[in-house]
């Protein structure tokens with residue numbers, strides 16, 4: 222097989238593995254399932270409040286940002302538990318920083334949410 226078709230085959234395989242990871246996250250990771258549910262609820266609110274196309278874009282971006290950050294945080298937690306399952310100050314520090322990244326995303330998502338919805342209630 223020539224290298225060009227190998228390239229495309231490898232890309233297809235990579236997508237398959239990524240889809241597998243996506244499925245693992247949305248079916249077995251409680252923190253991701255919780256964020257997906259919040260995302261669905263806020264999407265329903267978006268329909269109820271009839272938000273604009275621009276507001277939809279920012280809202281979807283915020284939900285995506287949270288899910289990406291939370292997923293990477295989950296991966297870092299899993300690596301940490303794998304390389305050092307016992308208590309270790311450094312592992313705690315790494316997990317705190319990783320959770321901090323998800324918190325960063327949450328702060329900006331809340332700001333986006335406030336900018337979209339506060340004007341609709343005043």
Ligand SMILES: Nc1ncnc2c1ncn2[C@@H]1O[C@H](COP(=O)(O)OP(=O)(O)OP(=O)(O)O)[C@@H](O)[C@H]1O
Nearest residue numbers: 252298305306307308309310312313314316317320
């Ligand atoms: N092996 C460890 N060594 C030191 N501190 C740890 C360790 N595991 C967890 N911690 C501390 O506990 C916090 C929460 O860790 P983690 O998110 O793994 O906990 P959990 O609540 O059991 O996980 P989950 O999010 O899957 O419910 C970390 O941010 C860290 O401060």
